[in-house]
Amino acid sequence: MKSDPLVSVIISCYNHERYIKDCIESVVSQSYANIEILVIDDGSKDNSPGILKALAEKHHINLVLQENKGYSTTLNEAIQRSKGDYICPMGSDDIMMPDKTEKQVRLMEREKDISICGGNALIINNNNVIVNRRQNFPEYREINFDTLFRNTGYGIVAPTAMLRKSDIIKEGCYDPNIPLEDLYMWLKMTYRGYRMVGLNDVLIYYRKHDSNTYKNTAYMINSITKTLQPYEKEAGFKSVELKYNRSAFLNASKNKDRELAFSILKKIKLKDRFCSKVFRGILKLYF
Numbered sequence: 001m002k003s004d005p006l007v008s009v010i011i012s013c014y015n016h017e018r019y020i021k022d023c024i025e026s027v028v029s030q031s032y033a034n035i036e037i038l039v040i041d042d043g044s045k046d047n048s049p050g051i052l053k054a055l056a057e058k059h060h061i062n063l064v065l066q067e068n069k070g071y072s073t074t075l076n077e078a079i080q081r082s083k084g085d086y087i088c089p090m091g092s093d094d095i096m097m098p099d100k101t102e103k104q105v106r107l108m109e110r111e112k113d114i115s116i117c118g119g120n121a122l123i124i125n126n127n128n129v130i131v132n133r134r135q136n137f138p139e140y141r142e143i144n145f146d147t148l149f150r151n152t153g154y155g156i157v158a159p160t161a162m163l164r165k166s167d168i169i170k171e172g173c174y175d176p177n178i179p180l181e182d183l184y185m186w187l188k189m190t191y192r193g194y195r196m197v198g199l200n201d202v203l204i205y206y207r208k209h210d211s212n213t214y215k216n217t218a219y220m221i222n223s224i225t226k227t228l229q230p231y232e233k234e235a236g237f238k239s240v241e242l243k244y245n246r247s248a249f250l251n252a253s254k255n256k257d258r259e260l261a262f263s264i265l266k267k268i269k270l271k272d273r274f275c276s277k278v279f280r281g282i283l284k285l286y287f
Contacts, residue, residue, distance in 0.1 A: 004034045005109065007101055007162070008084030011039045012074050013092035017046040019207060020092045021055065022128065028059050032101035037061045038078050039092075043068030048092075072174040072181045079165070079173055087168065089181075090159040095124070095205040103201060104162040115167040115189055118156030119199035121206035131208065141198045145190040148183070149231060150240055156196075158182035160203040167194055180223030187227065217251045218260055224248075242268065246277040253281035261285060 009027050013020050027037055039061050041049050049065050056063035062081070066074075075089055086105065090096070108114050120137045124130055138154035147153040161182070168185070171192060178184045190196050224244060231237060245267050252261035261281065268278065 004032070005085040005105060006083055007032065007035045007086045007088060007105060008079075008082035008165070009035055009037050009088045009090065009101075010075060010078045010082065011037065011090055011092050012042050012071055012078075013039060013044060013048050013052065014042045014068070015044045015046045015048060016092040017044070017048045017051055018126070019094075020048055020051055022095050023090070023092050024055050024059065024061065026096040026098075029098060030096065030101045031099045032105060035101060036082065036084060038064075038082060040064045040066060040074050040078055042066060042071070042074050070176065070179055072179055072184075073176045075181060076173045076176065079169070082165070085165055087163045087165050089161065089163075090204070091207075093207040093209065094121075094159045095128075095207070097201075097203050097205070100160070100203040101162075103199065103203070107197075107199070108162065108164060113195050114197055115164045115194035116156075116186065116196040117162050117199060118158075118160035118197075119201045119203040121157040121160060121204045122202050124205045124207050126207070126209050128205070130205075137200065137202060138198060140200045143186070143190065143196040143198055145187065148186050148190060149228075149234065150236065151243070154198060155186060156198045157204065157206055159206065178223060178226045180220065180227060183224065184227045187231070191231070217248065217255055217257060220251075221248050221260075221264070242272055246272075246275060250277045250281040250284070253284035256285075258285060 011023060024037065024039065027035065037059065039052055039056065041052055043066065052063055055061060079087060086108065088101070104117055107117055122130055123132065123135060141154055143155055148155055171188060174181045175184055186196060228241065245264055249261055249264040249268065252264055
């Protein structure tokens, strides 16, 4: 019903000509009607702009074609243009479940102190085929800063998120200097006392492919280092940093990026290198 709160779905596209149609049509097909769709092509070099123009005309989408600005900057600008009470940023390679928006709006309208809610995802490949049907789906969870900061429990899958616009505007939206926007927002909001929950529902199909951001190890290291830095005075920061560096070293080793791997290893004190992740990383590099 048009009297329901307006939801602004923000889709930033970069070289996703193969996936963008499925993504947008999953939003158009939502069981919840009162949605505006804001799509930004962030300087794609493939045929994404042409596909988007056709989809925008067909579905009356708010489309912006721009030079590449980066995701956090693009999100901030889209939020300022949006008219919704709720914001749903999502990747242009993912697909919404038909009732995603409806489930989240009903919850956040019922519990007005929730600022962020999200949930679980089914992982699919390039051809929309589910990768593994025996995937792990966490139950409903209240998510606090300590859980996120120390990585001791389940968070949410980033593109499942729905955010209360008034709260994120109040707290300054995203930091343009931190390109990995989701962890930055989750930490900031929970640290400042806002409530975040994860539903026990599968809300999207999350697509894994060769150009996923998380596969760019150097990018991830730079982003997460910047994201964690404001909390360096928190108890246990050194342990959190060490845990992350060990994982980053293993990932760089798996990708055969020797220069990056050794630069990370230098950050890990000799006495802290005696663990399975560092040992496995060394094996990957040399064998």
